Amino acid sequence: MDSVLLPTEIEFYIDTMKPQDMENLGTRQWLEWHQRLQKLNQEALIEASAVKEEYVKEILISLGKVNILIYEAILVNIWKHKVLPHLLKMQPYPESTMIAYSILYHEAVCVTLLELVTFHGSCCEAMEDSALDLLDYTCGLASRLLSVKYQEMNTKESAKQELGRQRDNLDFDIGIKSLSIIRYICESMERLPLSVCSNIYTQHDIPTLFIEILRNKPWIKEDKQYSTGKWIQWDGEAVCNPAAQIWLTLRHLLLDQACPQYYPITETRKVQLLNLLSLLTPVILDQLSPLIELKQWLSQISITQQPSAPPRPILLEVCLEIKEKILHQAGGKWKEIAKEQLPVIFNNQKDFLVESAKILNEAYNTDLLEKFDVKNTISCAKCGKDSIQRCSRCKRSWYCSRKCQVMHWTQHKENCEQA
Template identity: 55%
Template sequence: MEYVLLPNEIEMYVDTMKAQNMECLGSPQWIEWHQRMQKLNQEALVEASALKEERVKETLVCFGKVPILVHEAILISIWKQKILPQLMKLEPQPETTIVAYSIMYHEAVCVSLLELVLFHPNCCEALDDAASDLLEYSCSNVSQLLVVEYKEQELHEKSEKEISRQKNNLVFEIGMKSLTLVRYISENLDSLPVGVKSKIFGDYDVPILFTEILTKAPWIRGDKIYSGGKWRDWDREQLGQQEAQVWLTIRQLILDPECPKYYSFTDRHRAQLMKLTSMMTPTLLDQLSPLIELKHWLCRLSVMENPSSAPKPLLIETVLDIKESILKQTEGRWKKLAKKQLPHVFPTDRETLHELAGKLCEAYNTELLEKLEAKQDAKCASCGKEAIQRCSRCHQVWYCGRQCQVDHWKEHSTDCSTNNSSVNS
C-alpha cells in the first residue's frame, strides 16, 4: 500500500501546526511548513483514494487544527492581492518564479485538503467559528469563476507573464474546489454557527450565485470538460463533478425546511431560479435523480402569484475573525513586507535555488501523484462511465446516476451492508 506519512508522522505534523504570519512567507522556515502541508494533503489523498482509515482527517479533528487550514488559505489569498503586486514592481522580471509559485500553490494545497476532509460531517463541525470565514472565502472564489478563464502556457513566457498565468489558473482551480466546499457547508448548516445559515442565504445569496455559475458553465470549454483537475474529452452529455456539486448545493438550500425563514423569494429571485428549469433536461435528471424533487418545487414556484416572503430572523452579525486578525496584524504594511520578502521570493543565488528546487521536488512527489491520478478517477460500478456520486450508505462505491445504482443494487447490497456495519462499529 502506498503511503506518504506514517501514523506517528501524521500526528507530529498535525500537532505542530500553527497559523503562519504574513512576514514569514517564502522564508526557509516557511518552505519547510509548506512541505509538511503538501505531504499531509498527499497522505489524505492516498487514504481517500484507497478507501482506508482516514488518519489525517481524524487527527486534524482530534487536535482541533481544521480552522488553521482556513487561516492559511485566506492568508495566501491576501498575500496575492496585496504583496505580490508590490513584489512585481520591485522585480518585474525575476530570474525564477519557483518560490512565488510555491506560495500561491500553498493556497491550493490547503483548499484541496479542506475539500478532502470536509466530506465528513464531524470535520465540518470542527470548523466552528471558522465556518463563517470559509464561507466568505469560498463564495468569493466561486464568484471569480464568472470572470476568470483557464489559460494555457505559452512558449518563451517572460517571468511576469508566467506568474500572471499561474495566478490566474490557480484562481480557477481553487474556485472549482470551492464549489465543493460550499456544498459541504450547505449540507451541515445545522451543526455550524447560526450566522452561517443567515449569510449563505443573505449576504452571499448562494442559490442565485450558483444559478449564475450554471449559466456560465466554466467547467466546459468546447469539447472538453474540467474534471479531476484536468481538461478531458467530453461527449456533451456526461455530467461533470463540478456541475453536480453546484446542482446538489442549490437543491440542498432551496429544499431546506428552514429556507423560507432566511430567504425571500422576490420576483427577482424567482426570475433567476426559473432559469434552472430549462437546464434540467431528461439526460441530467437521469444522471442526478435528486434533482427531480427540485424541478417539481420550481414548477410550483412558477405558478405562485405571491411567493413566500417571510422576514429573516434577527441575528447577531458574524465577524470574520480570521480575515480581520490577518489584516490587523499586517496593518497595511504591504510595501515594507514586500521589500523584506523580496530576497526569499525572488532569490538570485544559484546554490540557494538548487537547494530550494530539491526540497520542493521532494515535497510535490510527482511520481506518486501520477500513480494516484491513474487510480482516483471514479468509475461507475455498473456501466464504467465517469462517476459523480458515492453510495450514500457505505461511501465506497461510485455511480454515474440513479438508474445505474438501482441496476447494481442486487450485486452491491451485501457488500454495502457489510461495509456500512464496519463503518458504524
C-alpha cells in the first residue's frame, strides 16, 4: 500500500489532535504526539507528490484542526527563544541533545504540513482570525533569512554548539518554507479578515521585507541553491523556488486592487520598489512571464511623481490570540519551566534514550518517501546531517552513516536479529 496511514488512522489522528502544554514538551506522551504528526506530514507529502486526493488536508479542514498546527509551531518557536537558553545555562555541556532537537524539529514538521495545506484557498479561509498569528509567525521567520546562515557540521563542535547549529539550520529551512506560506496567505486576502490585509501592507510591510530578502539571496551559496531541504547544483540562471515565491507574491501584492488603499506609493517606497527593475532580467522574465506586468507597473511609477509622505494609515487593532494565549499560560516563568524540563530535555539515561529513539523511529517511513521522490528531512539526532540510512533487515530503524547515532549500530543490529 502506497501510504503511511490508513484513512481510518488519518481520521483518528486528526480528530484526537489537541494543543500541547509547554511543560509537556519532550515527555513520552509528547514524543508519541510528535510521531503521529510526523506520520500525518509524510502522508500529506506522499499524497501531494502522487497527485492523488489530499485526504489529510481535507480532514484537517473539515475537523477544524489547522489552527492546532499554527499553535504547535508558535509554541515551539516561543520555547526555543524563551526556555531553551535557560536550559543551556543550567546544563551548558549536555551529553545528549536528542530530545531538544526533536522539539526543534517538531516546529519544522508543523510548518511543512502548513505549507502543504495552505496552498489551498479553502484552508486559508478556514483559519479565519488565526491567519493573523500565522502571518506574524511566518514573517518573523522569513526576516530571519536576512541574518541566519546555513552552517555545515564541525566535528570539533560541542553539544551546545551542535544544538545551536541545528537550531539555526532549522530556522533557515523553516524561513524558506515560510515564503510559500506568506504567498498563499496573500493570494487569499479576499477570503480573510480585513485585519490580515492591513497587516500584510502596514504592520509587516511584506513588499519591503521581500525586496530585501530577494536582494540578499540567502538560498544561493556559491554555485549551489537551497531546494527541498538540501543544497544542489545551480547553473546561475534557473529561478530558484524561494525566489519564484517572492516574485509572485510581490506581483500579487503590488498589482492587487487593494494596494493603493493600504500601500500608497510614496517617494521613499518608490526608491525601494525601483530596486526590483535591475533584478527583473530577461532570464527572469523568460521563466516567470507574469512578471512582465510587474515590470510595466514599475516602469510606470518610475516616471510619475509620488507624495513625499504617506497619508494617515488605516489603524486596526490586532490581537494575536494564539501567541497571547501561550504567553499568558506561561506567565513569564521561563526559568521555572526550564527547571522542570531539565531532567527530561537533557536526560542521558540509556534506557530513556533507547525508548525515545524507538518512538521516533516509528515516525519515519523512508521506503515510501524514496518511492515518491519526496525529500525526507529527518536528520541524525546526534550530528543533524541528512545522512539517514535504513537497516537492511527491518527497513524501519534509522541511523547515521557517520556512526554518531543515538543507538549504536551494533546494538541495533543485535536487537533487530533478536526480533
